[in-house]
Amino acid sequence: MQNNVAVGLLGVGVVGSGVINLIEKHQEKLAHQLGCGVYVKSALVRNPDKARDIGADMNGTQLTADPDAVLGDPEIDVVVEVMGGIEEAREAILKAFAAKKHVVTANKDLVALHGGELHEAAERNKCDLYYEASVAGGIPILRGITDGFAxxxxxxxxxxxxxxxxxxxxxxxxxxxxxxxxxxxxxxxxxxxxxxxxxxxxxxxxxxxxxxxxxxxxxxxxxxxxxxxxxxxxxxxxxxxxxxxxxxxxxxxxxxxxxxxxxxxxxxxxxxxxxxxxxxxxxxxxxxxxxxxxxxxxxxxAGAGSMPTAAAVMSDVVAVIKNMHRGVTGSQFVEPRFEKQLKEPEQRVGEYYLRFHAKDEAGVFSRISSLFNDLDISFKQILQNPLEEDDTAEIVVITHKTSLKNMQNALEQLEHLNQVQAIKSFYKVEGDADA
Amino acid sequence: MQNNVAVGLLGVGVVGSGVINLIEKHQEKLAHQLGCGVYVKSALVRNPDKARDIGADMNGTQLTADPDAVLGDPEIDVVVEVMGGIEEAREAILKAFAAKKHVVTANKDLVALHGGELHEAAERNKCDLYYEASVAGGIPILRGITDGFAxxxxxxxxxxxxxxxxxxxxxxxxxxxxxxxxxxxxxxxxxxxxxxxxxxxxxxxxxxxxxxxxxxxxxxxxxxxxxxxxxxxxxxxxxxxxxxxxxxxxxxxxxxxxxxxxxxxxxxxxxxxxxxxxxxxxxxxxxxxxxxxxxxxxxxxAGAGSMPTAAAVMSDVVAVIKNMHRGVTGSQFVEPRFEKQLKEPEQRVGEYYLRFHAKDEAGVFSRISSLFNDLDISFKQILQNPLEEDDTAEIVVITHKTSLKNMQNALEQLEHLNQVQAIKSFYKVEGDADA
Structure with a gap:
């Protein structure tokens, strides 16, 4: 049996409360998998004196308004950041890494903005950084992508x-x-x-x-x-x-x-x-x-909610503790393989849905068709309905595959066409069988 | 850079060919993730001389009809069993463990029948045993369950x-x-x-x-x-x-x-x-x-197919090689926590669909209703249609939740009821909103 692992929690809001609940409820399962207990030693909150009912026994968790009481505690090995926001959370996580603590976060805003910096700090300190809960709540999608599609x-x-x-x-x-x-x-x-x-x-x-x-x-x-x-x-x-x-x-x-x-x-x-x-x-x-x-x-x-998100956080905590026991923390990083190059509109291919109003008179649709035809855009589906206003038809078309650039050209030319009164909407169409 | 890892393949059928293809195609991605190359050193087949086109360069893979040429090769660290069948595969895997080789298998029949024995042999020899491909082909469901729901x-x-x-x-x-x-x-x-x-x-x-x-x-x-x-x-x-x-x-x-x-x-x-x-x-x-x-x-x-199944096999091979590099093979086992107890029909609760034929005359449905009512089974939906045959009605009911035992009693009593001519079908109904 290993020593019990102390977790420090940053934030006891919706997700933080869920984490405390799950740890209390599944002590036995966690101990069985990990060969040790897990407990929340202290938790950072704005106001430690506020009465709170989180639906679980706090089991002696210390509440504190001082980040250093959590981040400076040498007994705490894993910091769970569920306070949200950017700057404060970023600083706290960087401090945690500097103190050789592993970090689990549910903070998508932070990871999206500063993921690279956080990964580097974790790697430099041989610490783990996991953030399964940051995307699609309880769905284990990040693991699915990195491990399942390896x-x-x-x-x-x-x-x-x-x-x-x-x-x-x-x-x-x-x-x-x-x-x-x-x-x-x-x-x-x-x-x-x-x-x-x-x-x-x-x-x-x-x-x-x-x-x-x-x-x-x-x-x-x-x-x-x-x-x-x-x-x-x-x-x-x-x-x-x-x-x-x-x-x-x-x-x-x-x-x-x-x-x-x-x-x-x-x-x-x-x-x-x-x-x-x-x-x-x-x-x-x-x-x-x-x-x-x-x-x-x-x-x-479930993409959100207290318990689904907390379950994703805890799946990361379990992964970190397993890595700790095996002595392999900080080893999950893989540098990006590719330089980023974004596609230009010429290279972005799709089917498109377009709705516009045109004069309801002879020859209009033929004029519009030939505009698209000249741009090499062909139609998959066409709907035309007369509107109540006089002489106006509402036209909906779905194109076959073409480039976004082509469609942008078509839209511009349509706007200048006398017979077209208004372009109402323009959407990409996904899920064609031959995708 | 670590040494290249030699894989031994048992079987070059639909899945085995896919494995060779994936390793050839994604050499670079594998090397990037693992810090080493991966190659198939030898493969067991029934007839090594048979001409075969597997859609990929064999890259020097030795074909052999002798299992020991694979299982006895000290250079091979990972054995991939995709030959299928029970007894031969079981023996080969046990031999691989005895020779301290890790095993990845796609063999659901074998794992379902002898999973316990294989896990024990792997653990005893500090070897890894993975079988993601054995359930639902390319879907990373076993990882999802064990890691995502930890x-x-x-x-x-x-x-x-x-x-x-x-x-x-x-x-x-x-x-x-x-x-x-x-x-x-x-x-x-x-x-x-x-x-x-x-x-x-x-x-x-x-x-x-x-x-x-x-x-x-x-x-x-x-x-x-x-x-x-x-x-x-x-x-x-x-x-x-x-x-x-x-x-x-x-x-x-x-x-x-x-x-x-x-x-x-x-x-x-x-x-x-x-x-x-x-x-x-x-x-x-x-x-x-x-x-x-x-x-x-x-x-x-995709639950089957050459490439989806091979991708699941390879996700396991990647996991094994990562464990090898970290020195933590044979550590993924967790003994079952619970003794198995199967539910009796009294404890199996569900909604049920029942279709039967009854005499189309006054009082019949009331007689049938009271039979169900006496057993405390209530109806959620009822359909009754006259059949072309004289005096016969086809009746379909969906019950509210009840025990299977209750339904079995109802079926038995229905069969003995004069007014009921035949019980045509009986299914469980899943997916109620209040499940």
């Missing part, structure tokens, strides 16, 4: 990695709600924050995609490399048209690597109802991985 | 773990084919063997469930503990009724552990179309895991 080449990732936006889009699509009404419902049911900006603008998803892309493609992706479009301007009309064309709209994090160049973005996209991601509803998350050898794979589960 | 309590597993039967059931359900026609189509498209017995009788799925159940519940489950019903007697009529009631039929491997007792079986079952497993189509596999902390999670992907 000898495969990951060509593509698509992720529904933000529960708030997936809840909103599910309600818009299933119940025909407007964006505003669906957001309100999400807030009432606890799936959206009072200030939902970072979720609905796609920033939260972008951070997770940066982390996923780095690990999947072995290249250092910065947060600013991820092109982001949020869901605030999504018009229920496009969900309706999508539905009639066999497509569902989701906020999709997309990342693709052809061996040389990377494309990475987060945007609302229409996805075939036959695609495994299309069935991912409400607050659930999923990451779809296309590996050269493995083909299609998908990991599905 | 501090969680897994309450339930449901798996679609046999691609042949899932293909057949998908075709029966989507195209209304009979079992025989769907099997024929599966055979023509390479998704079913000429002799499909072990797939369609559920034995292949049972082997995988035994392996999954052991790892998930930390208790030693024997193959004979898994109750098995195949799909040969599935009547398309029940798929139709299921469809009209919002249910899809799948061959489901079910395993449940309440902390004390285990239920484990493989049987065709009706599952709510809202359940993530319901969307798993054709030859795809998926394992759904319900963890106390994590809640719902699902792992989806």
């Amino acid at each position: 000898s495969d080449h990951i060509e593509q990732l698509m992720g529904i990695v933000n529960g708030t936006t997936n809840y909103i889009m599910t309600k818009m699509s299933q119940e025909g709600l407007s964006y505003e009404a669906a957001l309100k419902q999400a807030q009432e049911r606890g799936f959206a924050e009072a200030d939902p900006a970072s979720d609905v603008e796609g920033l939260d998803a972008a951070r997770k995609m940066a982390i996923l892309g780095r690990l999947a493609f072995s290249t250092y992706i910065n947060l600013e490399d991820v092109e982001v479009t949020g869901i605030k301007d999504v018009d229920p009309k496009d969900l309706e048209y999508g539905d009639s064309l066999g497509l569902t709209m989701k906020l999709i994090g997309f990342a693709d690597f052809d061996g040389t160049q990377v494309e990475i973005n987060v945007q609302p996209a229409l996805i075939s109802k036959d695609h495994p991601l299309a069935g991912v509803k409400n607050e659930y998350n999923a990451v779809y991985v296309y590996g050269e050898a493995v083909g299609e794979a998908m990991f599905y589960g | 501090s969680d309590h897994i309450e339930q597993l449901m798996g679609i773990v046999n691609g042949t039967t899932n293909y057949i059931m998908t075709k029966m359900s989507q195209e209304g084919l009979s079992y025989e026609a769907a099997l024929k189509q599966a055979q023509e498209r390479g998704f079913a063997e000429a002799d499909p017995a072990s797939d369609v009788e559920g034995l292949d799925a049972a082997r995988k469930m035994a392996i999954l159940g052991r790892l998930a519940f930390s208790t030693y489950i024997n193959l004979e503990d898994v109750e098995v019903t195949g799909i040969k007697d599935v009547d398309p009529k029940d798929l139709e009724y299921g469809d009209s009631l919002g249910l899809t039929m799948k061959l489901i491997g079910f395993a449940d552990f309440d902390g004390t007792q285990v239920e484990i079986n493989v049987q065709p079952a009706l599952i709510s179309k809202d359940h993530p497993l319901a969307g798993v189509k054709n030859e795809y596999n998926a394992v759904y895991v319900y963890g106390e902390a994590v809640g719902e999670a699902m792992f989806y992907g």
Whole structure:
């Protein structure tokens, strides 16, 4: 039997409370796997005197408002950072490494922004750094990618990695709600924050995609490399048209690597109802991985919440303690293999959905068709409906595969066409059978 | 840079060829991760002189018909067993351990039958034994369960773990084919063997469930503990009724552990179309895991095939080589925590689907209802259709939750009821929202 391992907790909020609960509840399982006990010796909080009910016995955990009481305690081997925020958390983690403590964090913002620096500090100090909980909560996706696909080449990732936006889009699509009404419902049911900006603008998803892309493609992706479009301007009309064309709209994090160049973005996209991601509803998350050898794979589960996130944190704590016992901490790092090169619009290929209004008169569609034809863009599906306004038709087209550059050219030319009154919306279409 | 690692291959069939291909193709990625090269030094085959085109350069791999040329070669550190079968493979693996070689196997039949013995031999010799490819091909499900859920309590597993039967059931359900026609189509498209017995009788799925159940519940489950019903007697009529009631039929491997007792079986079952497993189509596999902390999670992907299975084998080879370099081989074993206790029918609770024929006359349904009522079984859904035969009605009911024992009693009493002409089918219903 090894000595019991003391954990220091930074933050006792939603996730921190979950960690204390899990450690208390599964003492026996942990001891069985690890050959030692695990306990939370001290925890950093803003106000140690505040009464708190975390649903578990604190088992003697010391609460403190002084980071050094945790980071300077030589008995603590593993620091669990679940306080959130950037600068304070970064400093605390760097201090932990300097004190030769291993770190487990759930902080996607921090890892997305400063992952490289943190990895270097960990490696320099022969410490472990794990952050499974930072992407898709309870789904063991980072392990899945790094260990499960160790000898495969990951060509593509698509992720529904933000529960708030997936809840909103599910309600818009299933119940025909407007964006505003669906957001309100999400807030009432606890799936959206009072200030939902970072979720609905796609920033939260972008951070997770940066982390996923780095690990999947072995290249250092910065947060600013991820092109982001949020869901605030999504018009229920496009969900309706999508539905009639066999497509569902989701906020999709997309990342693709052809061996040389990377494309990475987060945007609302229409996805075939036959695609495994299309069935991912409400607050659930999923990451779809296309590996050269493995083909299609998908990991599905709860992307947030106290207990799922705490379970992911604890899976990392278990990994760290196993490494400690084997004397192999600090050995999980693999330098990125590739220099990053982002794809230009010329190289970004996809199918596209386009909705626009045009004059409802003879010869218009033929004029528009020849515009696309001249750019070598062909149509897969076309819908044309007369609108109530006089002489106006609403036209929806889905293209065959073409480059984004080509589509941008088409959009520009369409805008200058006399017969076209307004371009209403433009989305990528995912999940074609021949992807 | 470490020394290159020599792998010995037992079998160059579908999976073995995939392993040679992957090692050739991803030399660079492997070297980058491992700090050493990996090569297949020799391979056991029935006939070394047979001309073979495996789609890759053999790179000097020696072919031999003599197992000892592989197992007795002191340069070989890792033996990959992909020959299949039981006795020969078992002996070869035990010999490999005796010679202090690590073993990676894709052999579910062997691991399901002799997993305990193989684990003991590996541990005794401080060797690694990994078998990710034995369950659900390319899906990293064993790692997901053991590492990802390390501090969680897994309450339930449901798996679609046999691609042949899932293909057949998908075709029966989507195209209304009979079992025989769907099997024929599966055979023509390479998704079913000429002799499909072990797939369609559920034995292949049972082997995988035994392996999954052991790892998930930390208790030693024997193959004979898994109750098995195949799909040969599935009547398309029940798929139709299921469809009209919002249910899809799948061959489901079910395993449940309440902390004390285990239920484990493989049987065709009706599952709510809202359940993530319901969307798993054709030859795809998926394992759904319900963890106390994590809640719902699902792992989806290709359950078979040369390259997906080879990728899973290679993820194990990478893990073994990392362990070798860190000097921690033979340390992944954890003794089962629990004595096995199987649930009795009294303790097996579920919802059930029942179809039977009864006389179409006044008072019959009331008589039947009171039979169920006396047993405390209540109905969730009822369908009654007159049949073309005179005076006969076809009745379909779905019950609320009740014990299997209760349902068995109900079936027995129904059979003795004058008004009931025939009990046509009886299935478990999975995926209730309040599960």
